[in-house]
Amino acid sequence: WIGDWFKKADKNNDGRMNFKEVASDESLSMTINLKDDEFVLFYKMLTQRDDVMRVFQEYSSDAQKLSQSDLEVFLREEQLEGDDVEPLAKQLIERYEPSDTAKLLKAMTFDGFLMYLGSAEGSIFNPQRRGIFQDMSQPLCHYFISSSHNTYLMEDQLRGQSSVEGYIRALNRGCRCVEVDCWDGANGEPIVYHGHTFTSKILFKDVVNAVGNYAFKVSEYPVILSIENHCNVEQQRVMAQHLKRILGDKLLKSTLDGRAAVGLPSPEDLKGKILVKAKKIGNLEESFNGVMEDSLSGEVSDEEDAADIEEDNLHRESVRRKLKVGQSKQRLSKELSDCVVYCKSVHFSSFKHSRIHSKFYEVASFTESKARKHLREAGAEFVHHNSRQLTRVYPTGFRTDSSNFNPQEMWNAGCQIVALNFQTAGEGMDLNDGLFSQNGRCGYVLKPSFMREPEKRFNPETPQRRDGYQPVVLTVQVISGQQLPKVNIKEDSIVDPLVRVEIHGVPLDQAKQETRYIENNGFNPVWYDMLRFTIHSPELAMVRIVVEDYDKTSKNDFVGQYTLPLSCMQQGYRHIHLLSKDGTSIPPASLFVHIRISELE
Template sequence: MSKTIAFEIIQKYEPIEEVRKAHQMSLEGFTRYMNSRECLLFKNECRKVYQDMSHPLSDYFISSSHNTYLVSDQLLGPSDLWGYVSALVKGCRCLEIDCWDGAQNEPVVYHGYTLTSKLLFKTVIQAIQKYAFMTSDYPVVLSLENHCSTAQQEVMADNLQATFGESLLSDMLDDFPDTLPSPEALKFKILVKNKKIGTLKETRERKGSDKRGKVEEWEEEVADLEEEEEEEEDKFKESEVFESVLGDNQDKETGVKKLPGVMLFKKKKTRKLKIALALSDLVIYTKAEKFKSFQHSRLYQQFNENNSIGETQARKLSKLRVALNFQTPGLPMDLQNGKFLDNGGSGYILKPQFLRESKSYFNPSNIKEGMPITLTIRLISGIQLPLTHSSSNKGDSLVIIEVFGVPNDQMKQQTRVIKKNAFSPRWNETFTFIIHVPELALIRFVVESQGLIAGNEFLGQYTLPLLCMNKGYRRVPLFSRMGESLEPASLFVYVWYVR
């Protein structure tokens, strides 16, 4: 810490004038500083939108959710508007809406072929409209998993236009006729991701022609995006889960599960879907196309087309997860939340240069270029760590520091266990990490209580991007599994990194 910064901190937080004039700090002053935002590990600069937001959408990592309407399990749990509200408040910018035909010509949202409850489509988008830009000004993508008939798709199109009005992007931007717009150009806009009939140019020409009165009658038969082979594998795994829960009481001819008062059908393979032109015309820069291969996409994919890849296939192609169930706590959501703390929590993070270049030779499994960062973390102490369900206020505490990034950077190190002191444990242990691709690295602090029989018990965690870490003496706040602040529980560390 420089002398200038130290002087400013003393002047700001030291309450005793004599001590302040002597350029020193009392215990009270130090405590005030420790509890301030300035002492936090996370950089203040990263709390605001500081990145260049004028690149095309494809140049950004976008915070995305899967089955956003669910708030518990994916088979029997309720669908709830809170799923969308919660995701938006957390900065999520891509929401999934599973749409099915409902009664009285009203489309509904739920996890198809399961016992999850149903929401009206119009109620879902009304909730989205209310909270869409509460956390971030940048565009929200509605990813429609569309299983509706053309008649109810037309209802969906009417609902979208009536609910979002001018916020709904329903035509190309004049400055972006053949390239993807930027997040900046799409501020406060809602984009619809769905299958589309024809090209953007054909859509604009048709809208401007004399055929307006016939538009609602047009439709086209296309392959249903959700029914890719990879997704089918995941879906039938869910059916297997039902079988293990409900037993083998099945009608051999119909394939229907039979329980008292319950009938559960196995998943169907719907291979074709008709798209209503009214809904198709609302798809502009986010046209859904089936993924075939990276080579095929490089050769043929248009600027406004994007792919949804089933997780089974995605795991074969990449180590990264791109759309998560926000209602499911755990490591994946910790990493998601930590990653998108950056850039003001806007839900858009500019990719490193080596991921934005069309002819990039970057290989995460074989890093040959660049200067690695040497990260040093001295884990000094903790304060008021959360109590476990099984212990008194004298828990046996330990801390695990993990690095997530490219394969060569993955590492974790652990402190010794401090016995019977969860209130103010002191470790004073130093750990060193060599990080080859700091632009993609996340650092995660996990606090556990040692358990000899049932294993260690999770107490709290904090995850953030390496390049958003302040140097020097810093406080690390802790969060629960559900992402709730555990203040005043925290760790005290000294951080230094050099290239």
């Protein structure tokens, strides 16, 4: 806050405040009458942190400063930074201690300690997991892939606006699989919109342009274009021309080494490449023998909303008969088919059928309700299927408001392409942002080993039955909050904050606990409340921390949240820098917590 005012008042941007600049700023003119020491006192009052002072004094040998050895004890015993903390202690003093005198004494003052705890290194998210730290050379099916549904929509599914902006936003958020619904347009130009609705229409070529321009701005790993094709053969040819002309070398047109492939390539192998996921004539092997018809009849569309309705409303058989009658066989152009290499969309019949007949490059798509049904009836089979092949899950057709399902359920089954409405803020996108905030935000996260190895037979319903099962206990002590934003714009409104910690993971791990609410204090509420969770599949667990404004009579208002994988949490005293509803930061709002993760005895 002080920094912001300083910048505003520093008219000539010289990093200093002269008398004239201070005098010209009304909000700062009161400080003109404060002498130096008074100003510092005023600043100290604003930033007073008794909660941090308690910790500081507990570890300081003289209650004045932390000597380097005091700091080492704190880092080793409290922050669990390992045994050899001497180099880290030196670095932290060098980096965060504002007093040159203290630096010379190899010590840290309270101000330096506060700066360290408020920094990225003092935050709850482990900085070592920020960059790319995972093995990126495994087959694509071994990764969770950040994926968007109806990417062109900015609002709801019925009358919302379609825009290339949707693609730009999703790709800039690290999304690696975008959806393109293609329909016949005027003048032979294919268009993109939500078919049979009042959503506005955009040109297919404009979408391809946007994808070409933004695909690799935040991540160099491959982008999958999930094409929902409702076009006639002529317009499919136009689609293929646009893809080849606009994307050029970025478009993957053949297997990587030009020979028949035996398995899916890795994100590393496919850097800088755009893959098309759509129907394909024949199979990948045939395309090497050059035996191909010009075009072929077949169902081209991938989505199974009809199947969803069948499941939720009607008897299977009667619907299947209606569908058979209503299905006009659509023809597929060879040119578009040739653009499909490693992601051939296929209809799913059963896990058994897949085990015997499926090719590694075939991708099945499920509505969320179909996926849930498979998960209930054959969890281990589903995980096993996903150790070999890509699966896409998308929201049911009934979500006309573009709401999201909870992606965690689908990740529990090892589904890689869990497609969410990126335009809709809330729990679903918080979890997605949280999972993909690690590994360089590159849009690919390696699945746990027990989901990648087919012989492991992991079932999310019974995590305790797997080899190497080791549950953990997570303890979160919620100590205090700092400068939580007002929810209502009303002059006199002050929040009554409470903190809820949610665990999202396998069914056995789903849990929520809350602190008390603190009346009328969003500036520096203090709780010291202890929340404890037992977690059976820590490798899959996500932790979502939510601050709400308590209300006796109506639903609590959202204040801020932060979501991260349990595996990325740092232990000890940590700050949580809160995010707004849409996932952007809201400085200086934070929580101060103490974290412990220990094996369950």
